[in-house]
Amino acid sequence: MRISRVTAVCKSLLAGMLVLALAGCASSISRVETWDGEPANAAEAATLKAPGEIQVSRVNGKSVTNFMMDDLALDFALLPGQNEVVFTYKTIWARSDVVENGESKVHVVESEPQVVRFDANPGAVYRFDFEKPATRAEAEQMIETFSAVIVSDSGQEVASSSDWDPRQSVAARTPVTGASAEGSGAAATGTALEQLKSVWATASEEEKRAFLRWAFE
Template identity: 50%
Template sequence: MAGLLALVVAGCSSTLTRIQTWEGAAADDGAVAVLRAPGEIQVSQVNGRDVGNFLMDDLALDYELLPGRNVVVFKYKTIWAKGAGVENGESKVAVIETPPQQVIINARAGEQYEFVLPEPGSRRQAEALSRNFRTQISNSGGAIVATSGRHEPAVSVAGTPAGNPVAGAPVSAAPQSMPGGDLPALEAMKVLWERASAEDKREFLRWAFD
């Protein structure tokens, strides 16, 4: 039975080596980039689209990315033996995982990317790492092209979740705020006006001319 299970797992692993991260038709190999994720990395979303929920969560998988800006959301998870002193009924292993992280990859067609992970030597080091986690992404030439950070879901002006930029979109600096941000106050107000709903615009005009 154990041998049969191993064969089944191996078969599943071979069929899940490449995961398409967009909706629609598949693309030719030369038209996409590939992000290689080891078993410690659990990718949950790419550009706001769910790509996780596999039967096993420690699979090494490759994710196909469309050229352009790709926002990848993931967790880093490791399992450590607790050693002696484990009480009856208590798990003998400790699962250490980070809060959701994200990394932005400006993908190029035909390029291959991979996570450059830290290698904690003990459970204590892994716990410390999980509290302030950072990882980098390298390309096939070994150059570092991105660094991860804590995932913060985007919020639109109206207070509702905003969609992530789609792959293929040009990379640009997003307007930040009103005075004190990256844009002059007038330009920031113009951007906010363009993004506001019709109802928000009506309420603003009532307030401005009251």
């Protein structure tokens, strides 16, 4: 009995940590810096707004995917000048047929990785613009030729995306400083919450669902 109570308490604490982490993510990573170190022109950064359907994975060779949820609407801070943004388009649709045990209750429609390159003006605001399907059938049909455009805050189209070839990807915009490298190492061996975030970022969708069922059961 005592062991069961301890297990229940541990699950409650872990679930609480997860909720706090999710809440923290929603409030603290709404604007994501896409560089390493402290570049001099960071104060003049432009902003690229990405809705939940657009999942940015790399900016100028730097990975920006370490988030606990992959359907967040995020703002990405871009250094002025040429930028390369790699992303995928992903939508989730509820299933209408009978779901067997262990099967997913949703259909996922996801594009191949796309890349868009454009010059960002200091302090400017950009956003993704793309066709929004009304049904899963429409989404599956458009995914074969999917492309998004980048639109400025004045409504001008500045670039359109194409299929991403990793062999043509750019290197990271700025080097990692000594302090940043030390910070990354500390995170790898940091608190339980930091380790939980790290593990969550690499987990599959099915593993995330299984963990949530365990944590809140």
